[in-house]
Amino acid sequence: MTVGIVGLGLIGGSMAIDLRRRGFASRLLGVESEPVNAAAAEKIGLVDSVVPFRECVGQSDIVVLAVPVGAAVKMLPEVLDMFSCMERTGETESRCRKTVMDVCSTKEALVKAVHYHPQRGRYVATHPMAGTEYSGPWAAMPGLFDGRACIICDGHESDPDAVRTVESLYDTLNMRHIYMNASSHDVHAAYVSHISHITSFALALTVLDKEKNEKHIFDLASGGFSSTVRLAKSNADMWVPIFSQNRDNVLQVLDTYIEQVKRFRNAIADDDEASVRSLIEDANRIKRIIR
């Protein structure tokens, strides 16, 4: 099968590596607007060739949109328009059998953008829960998705064969499938992914503002600090549109989070060791879930 990957960054690039070496993709086309990244992706051999967007959509059996969600919201209707056009001009079978999926971190804006599109069935909304704090084709790595969960949203809106194609792609990546509607996805993602990026960014800002002597940060930072602040290296191009598209959920979670930090603050300020202990022991319940 020919797989077209739009956006050859960490996620798109890592998919390309595993889809090829595990035999899912017989041919890999890539689209990459950043010339340096495009050259790197070809040089590293992530894809067979980097081609223009229309050519990629035209030649691929499945198109993966692996760009920031702001760009994906614009591209997705264009892809479905091209599918309609190919059907009309007979470039493909009478009912287009091509599939397009995205891998973005928010889903509601995407599914809304094409809700009434005549080719809606050819789109599968997905979110593979994997990543690192690095970006670009250099960050791509084999095995990134192994054992993680991928979420398929509003699957009933997609044609069954399109869903099967996408499931088979994720099977190749060794991912567990989870089915959810797009709006639930966005609420859960705010809690277990988006918020932790904000807490890391804010932690980095706090430390950078106060510790003018960077050598001290470097010397004193224990593994715990590095782990907590790791996500603060994450890329603005990716995260600005996520916070923007998942604004209401993110704000609600942030308000709860600020309240929790204040509960700690006040218990410490009041020298109330019993309350500090009880907050910590409550938080320790996370052990049951995160290993």
Add this chain to the structure above:
Amino acid sequence: MTVGIVGLGLIGGSMAIDLRRRGFASRLLGVESEPVNAAAAEKIGLVDSVVPFRECVGQSDIVVLAVPVGAAVKMLPEVLDMFSCMERTGETESRCRKTVMDVCSTKEALVKAVHYHPQRGRYVATHPMAGTEYSGPWAAMPGLFDGRACIICDGHESDPDAVRTVESLYDTLNMRHIYMNASSHDVHAAYVSHISHITSFALALTVLDKEKNEKHIFDLASGGFSSTVRLAKSNADMWVPIFSQNRDNVLQVLDTYIEQVKRFRNAIADDDEASVRSLIEDANRIKRIIR
């Protein structure tokens, strides 16, 4: 040399492992008030034997206080009192050559507690910047300290030979030495260690309170979330006294942190993408420091 370790948890136990296998300790004595942990420490073979506190102090050339800082503040003067007593009764040389060090995460309360003690010179205040979110003798591991920094506080208050003994112990653990006064240590530790524990605890509480369905957290949590929330597994016995003893510094950092989270919140609420981008890019400067 006989090394006595008071508190056979993660730090004390991990020190025991490396001090023995790298030949620093010819004999290892341990003190452990929790019977289950004491039995485990002997069974695992962390120490040659678990003995009462007084016996450990009496028989060891160097005593390492590896207990929560609240307990260490009480024990430290007792150890120095025992040193005085041994000197008087001639159990040791005319000027006691024994050394006591602690490995606690806050330093000011400890150095204050013994500032005027006649045996103050035999005490070296230290903080090895290493750890994991696990605790107890089972959590002890070889190599925990390799390559990390250890801080030696107010070294001018300690006898030069006591400092040399402690430096040599940390050399055995492959740690870099950093010298600092106790009050600077506590300010820096609030920024690069204590605060990140509170942000993790608060994150865990936020998610646990809202995500009643724990399966969702488990399924959706990406590596980023796990990394950010990891410290929320940390033990209350250790952290309650740290926050309490470093109260003023921790409160100051927490207030700055809350302000930073609010800047994010307000930029997102105002749909001000330029400000969100600028906050993220500012936070990205942490890349220069944390690899």
